[in-house]
Amino acid sequence: MDAAKQNxxxxxxxxxxxxxxxxxxxxxxxxxxxxxxxxxxxxFGYRTExxxxxxxxxxxxxxxxxEHFFTxxxxxxxxxxxxxxxxxxxxxxxRVVAEKWSLEQINAELARxxxxxxxxxxxxxxxVSLAGAAFCRLANGSPEDMIIVFAASFLGLLxxxxxxRMGFNAYLCVYFAALTAALVAxxxxxxxxxxxxxxxxxxxxxxxxxxxxxxNSFSDLIxxxxxxxxxxxxxxxxxxxxxxxxxxxxxxxYQI
Amino acid sequence: MxxxxxxxxxxxxxxxxxxxxxxxxxxxxxxxxIFAIGAAGGLVRALLLEAGLNAVLASxxxxxxxxxxxxxxxxxxxxxxxxxAIPAVIPMVPGLLAYRMMIGLIKLSGTLPPEAYSxxxxxxxxxxxxxxxxxxxxxxxxAIPMLLSRKxxxxxxxxxxxxxxxxxx
Numbered sequence: 001m002d003a004a005k006q007n008x009x010x011x012x013x014x015x016x017x018x019x020x021x022x023x024x025x026x027x028x029x030x031x032x033x034x035x036x037x038x039x040x041x042x043x044f045g046y047r048t049e050x051x052x053x054x055x056x057x058x059x060x061x062x063x064x065x066x067e068h069f070f071t072x073x074x075x076x077x078x079x080x081x082x083x084x085x086x087x088x089x090x091x092x093x094x095r096v097v098a099e100k101w102s103l104e105q106i107n108a109e110l111a112r113x114x115x116x117x118x119x120x121x122x123x124x125x126x127x128v129s130l131a132g133a134a135f136c137r138l139a140n141g142s143p144e145d146m147i148i149v150f151a152a153s154f155l156g157l158l159x160x161x162x163x164x165r166m167g168f169n170a171y172l173c174v175y176f177a178a179l180t181a182a183l184v185a186x187x188x189x190x191x192x193x194x195x196x197x198x199x200x201x202x203x204x205x206x207x208x209x210x211x212x213x214x215x216n217s218f219s220d221l222i223x224x225x226x227x228x229x230x231x232x233x234x235x236x237x238x239x240x241x242x243x244x245x246x247x248x249x250x251x252x253x254y255q256i
Numbered sequence: 257m258x259x260x261x262x263x264x265x266x267x268x269x270x271x272x273x274x275x276x277x278x279x280x281x282x283x284x285x286x287x288x289x290i291f292a293i294g295a296a297g298g299l300v301r302a303l304l305l306e307a308g309l310n311a312v313l314a315s316x317x318x319x320x321x322x323x324x325x326x327x328x329x330x331x332x333x334x335x336x337x338x339x340x341a342i343p344a345v346i347p348m349v350p351g352l353l354a355y356r357m358m359i360g361l362i363k364l365s366g367t368l369p370p371e372a373y374s375x376x377x378x379x380x381x382x383x384x385x386x387x388x389x390x391x392x393x394x395x396x397x398x399a400i401p402m403l404l405s406r407k408x409x410x411x412x413x414x415x416x417x418x419x420x421x422x423x424x425x
Contacts, residue, residue: 027280027338027342028336032336032338081279081280081281082280082281083277083281083282083286083335083338084281084282086335086338086339087282087283087286087334087336088283090335091335118281119278123278124278127274127275127278127279128275128278128279130271130274130275131271131273131274131275131276131279134268134271134272134347135347137264137268138268138272138347139352199352201355202351202352202354202356203351203355206349206351207275207279209346209349211276211342211345211346211349212280214391214395215338215341215342215395218392218396218399219395219399219402223403244358247355251362
């Protein structure tokens with residue numbers, strides 16, 4: 001294997017680790033990460049072996065003759081669900097195969113995908129709060145309750161975004177958000193008739209539910225990736241616990 | 257159940273799914289499908305509950321519908337099924353039950369007279385088990401259609417138009 005080929009292997013290895021790391025933090029399940037990395041490596045004629053864990057990915061690339069190999073580890077980014085990246089990388093992996101992309105093209109596409117903007121902040125806040133109000137309605141809340149939940153979710157998510165930005169522990173951010181939302185939604189419960197606004201208080205923290213960790217946990221477990229499935233499940237449970245702690249703090253503060 | 261309630265279930269389920277879709281930063285081209293899938297799942301669940309099915313089975317049916325629709329949407333919108341399925345099942349999460357379970361646990365850890373204790377214990381365990389089984393059926397309902405298809409990717413699945421093999425994730 002000449003130097004150019006060797007160089008390509010190393011570059012591809014780093015790109016694949018980057019792809020895996022991005023997918024993991026964006027919220028892909030383990031099967032998808034494995035398939036995507038294998039698909040791209042196949043297109044370049046390399047075999048892969050990998051070890052995927054919650055915060056680290058280990059990858060070995062093997063040349064066809066098994067003479068040369070590349071092995072490296074990469075720590076994944078902190079988890080933050082981003083389905084635009086998930087979807088973009090998945091699409092890219094097919095185009096790499098079909099259109100025989102070069103390494104430079106993949107690098108450029110990855111740079112483009114990671115630079116894609118999120119939805120505007122006001123839109124996210126509004127729609128998530130509206131989702132909270134919708135939850136409240138589904139739990140038989142009155143229009144009044146829906147307004148309470150809208151306000152509670154809005155402030156709760158705002159607190160979550162700000163505390164994440166300030167670099168607090170991720171579970172603590174969830175706790176702060178749950179506490180804020182519960183304090184807002186608990187106020188009418190405290191001041192007004194206690195039994196009337198229960199749906200509002202119960203649904204005000206639902207914007208925090210760890211849907212992605214729990215569903216990925218389940219699909220990893222039944223897919224045979226037991227170890228990472230358990231890790232994801234425990235992560236989801238700690239988030240759920242932080243939410244419960246936030247709610248119960250509000251219950252204790254208000255003496256409901 | 258009158259039709260107005262059903263329309264409401266449909267709309268609010270869709271709205272909740274849409275909110276989570278934006279929170280998870282989905283590609284804009286998938287937003288409308290996520291609304292529709294979430295709304296359809298919520299509607300089916302509400303209909304089955306109304307027909308007298310228990311909450312666990314109704315949630316399983318709703319989530320399975322979400323799973324199947326997500327696979328077909330993945331085809332048309334060039335995104336992995338997960339992108340549609342996760343925001344769309346979240347409206348079915350039993351928030352009120354989970355809340356009652358939590359309040360029950362707080363009560364149980366406090367000082368209750370023995371006669372009240374068994375009543376609270378009964379209610380708490382009942383809510384907790386229902387929450388657990390509903391969550392499992394939601395996750396299972398989403399995952400099972402993908403497993404049953406036994407393909408590595410939604411690209412190889414065919415719904416409707418044959419020969420439609422664009423770059424699907």
